[in-house]
Amino acid sequence: MFIIDCPYCGKRDQTEFSCHGEAHIARPTDTQNLTDEQWGEYVFFRSNTKGLHRERWVHTHGCRRWFNALRNTVTDEIFATYRVGEVPPGAAESQP
Amino acid sequence: MKAYSLFSLARNAMSYHRNWQRVWRSPDPKKSYDVVIIGGGGHGLATAYYLATQCGVNNVAVLEKGWLGGGNTGRNTTIVRSNYLLDASAGIYEHAVKLWEGLSQELNYNVMFSQRGLLHLAHSVHDMQEIGRRGNAIYLNGIDSEFLTPQQVKEMLPIINLNCRYPVMGGLLQKRGGTARHDAVAWGYARGADAAGVDIIQNCEVTGIRVDNNKVVGVDTSRGYIGARKVGAVAAGNSSVIAEMAGFKLPLESYPLQALVSEPVKPIIDCVVMSNGIHVYVSQSDKGELVVGSGSDAYNSYSQRGSFDLIEHTVGPLCELFPLFSRLRMLRQWAGIVDVTVDRSPIMSKSPVENLYFNCGWGTGGFKATPGSGHAFAHSIANSEMNEIAAPFSIDRFNSGALIDEGAAAAVAH
Numbered sequence: 001m002f003i004i005d006c007p008y009c010g011k012r013d014q015t016e017f018s019c020h021g022e023a024h025i026a027r028p029t030d031t032q033n034l035t036d037e038q039w040g041e042y043v044f045f046r047s048n049t050k051g052l053h054r055e056r057w058v059h060t061h062g063c064r065r066w067f068n069a070l071r072n073t074v075t076d077e078i079f080a081t082y083r084v085g086e087v088p089p090g091a092a093e094s095q096p
Numbered sequence: 097m098k099a100y101s102l103f104s105l106a107r108n109a110m111s112y113h114r115n116w117q118r119v120w121r122s123p124d125p126k127k128s129y130d131v132v133i134i135g136g137g138g139h140g141l142a143t144a145y146y147l148a149t150q151c152g153v154n155n156v157a158v159l160e161k162g163w164l165g166g167g168n169t170g171r172n173t174t175i176v177r178s179n180y181l182l183d184a185s186a187g188i189y190e191h192a193v194k195l196w197e198g199l200s201q202e203l204n205y206n207v208m209f210s211q212r213g214l215l216h217l218a219h220s221v222h223d224m225q226e227i228g229r230r231g232n233a234i235y236l237n238g239i240d241s242e243f244l245t246p247q248q249v250k251e252m253l254p255i256i257n258l259n260c261r262y263p264v265m266g267g268l269l270q271k272r273g274g275t276a277r278h279d280a281v282a283w284g285y286a287r288g289a290d291a292a293g294v295d296i297i298q299n300c301e302v303t304g305i306r307v308d309n310n311k312v313v314g315v316d317t318s319r320g321y322i323g324a325r326k327v328g329a330v331a332a333g334n335s336s337v338i339a340e341m342a343g344f345k346l347p348l349e350s351y352p353l354q355a356l357v358s359e360p361v362k363p364i365i366d367c368v369v370m371s372n373g374i375h376v377y378v379s380q381s382d383k384g385e386l387v388v389g390s391g392s393d394a395y396n397s398y399s400q401r402g403s404f405d406l407i408e409h410t411v412g413p414l415c416e417l418f419p420l421f422s423r424l425r426m427l428r429q430w431a432g433i434v435d436v437t438v439d440r441s442p443i444m445s446k447s448p449v450e451n452l453y454f455n456c457g458w459g460t461g462g463f464k465a466t467p468g469s470g471h472a473f474a475h476s477i478a479n480s481e482m483n484e485i486a487a488p489f490s491i492d493r494f495n496s497g498a499l500i501d502e503g504a505a506a507a508v509a510h
Contacts, residue, residue, distance in 0.1 A: 014403065014405070018394060021396065022349075036497075039495070040494045044437075044494040045345040045494065046336075046348065047340075047345060048396065049336075050350075073399070074399060076397055076401070
């Protein structure tokens with residue numbers, strides 16, 4: 001941590017960024033027919049992973065663009081940052 | 097257990113304090129228990145204590161992966177208060193304050209509960225409206241709350257700088273609020289629980305939850321398998337990890353929350369001061385250190401380390417409010433991992449797995465609730481049904497939408 005590699009601007013101080021939690025949560029498409037449990041799951045329930053965590057960041061005090069990061073929540077080490085829409089690194093072996 | 101008293105102090109002084117009885121045993125785990133509590137912090141130990149002393153459930157184990165009170169119980173800023181806006185919160189936190197008031201006597205252990213008063217400062221019209229609304233709601237719930245003018249604040253705290261960058265416009269005082277000795281709470285409950293027959297097992301990490309036919313049957317630990325008729329998970333920041341072992345998710349995210357203490361000085365501040373507007377809170381420990389905290393870091397983490405920029409965000413407003421503190425040196429800084437729900441209210445609930453109960457989500461303010469949380473959770477586990485105080489804090493509220501939204505209401509600071 002402390003230095004975050006913005007996929008658009010390069011390496012910047014952590015204070016320029018804000019974290020917005022778990023990434024790759026798709027909004028349900030069939031919203032007319034969702035149960036309360038399915039809505040609850042989408043809105044509130046999170047994996048809260050201890051270990052490798054894919055999460056959304058925004059470069060608030062920079063380019064103001066959103067991107068994703070792969071970070072170890074035990075050591076705070078960031079392994080990769082990648083643009084929205086790109087395939088997460090290591091997606092095949094450790095999808096949470 | 098031998099009771100502590102003036103006589104026992106005198107008697108042990110004769111032998112140079114070398115023969116004090118051990119405060120709790122360190123037994124090997126039995127094959128199975130009626131109730132296994134995961135987590136030997138304040139809340140878990142309080143749960144075990146009330147199970148054994150009030151609910152008639154003595155065959156209880158507390159499993160702690162490290163040492164007692166080494167997690168958030170030993171990392172918080174020791175503040176106790178019950179000035180919350182909403183009725184459900186007032187129910188649990190005031191229940192806790194009432195138990196705090198008799199706790200040292202009940203446990204025969206001095207938890208150093210000091211009702212030195214807790215003052216919330218208001219720095220804007222919005223803050224004034226917030227304390228107005230909240231202060232009246234608290235009052236209507238039968239909990240003490242008083243409004244102070246800036247002059248009254250100055251009388252209470254002569255060292256405060258009322259005309260700081262965001263001038264102090266008023267305050268909300270809860271005189272029954274204050275602080276307690278955090279370690280003593282864990283030790284006192286552990287001693288009481290142990291005397292009532294509870295096995296406290298340290299260095300015993302839960303590595304798996306065994307479920308049979310959607311019913312919990314035991315836990316795998318670093319010291320082998322332990323059977324259990326009921327399991328209560330009181331694992332704070334690691335609650336999601338326990339839930340994952342049982343195969344479901346919780347509406348929680350874990351964040352580091354940091355605090356720092358200064359070098360010890362003579363008594364200078366005799367109440368707890370909190371400011372949500374400029375975001376800092378401070379009290380003075382009985383050793384003389386200023387205990388300072390503010391907000392949590394804004395990213396998920398289990399690292400028990402906070403980020404540096406937050407230290408600046410903490411001491412900035414502190415020095416603005418109390419310019420003379422700018423000369424103090426800070427001695428230590430640390431973080432605990434707090435499990436935060438979206439409505440900033442806790443979870444005391446059954447779970448999707450039968451006989452597996454969760455007490456978590458206390459977020460940035462769990463210490464103050466320790467006795468109330470343990471008491472309500474113990475009675476709920478014993479009766480297999482959440483009691484009236486715990487019931488509103490069910491996990492189901494995240495599906496039904498009946499949130500207890502203290503996140504917007506009761507202040508960030510704890």
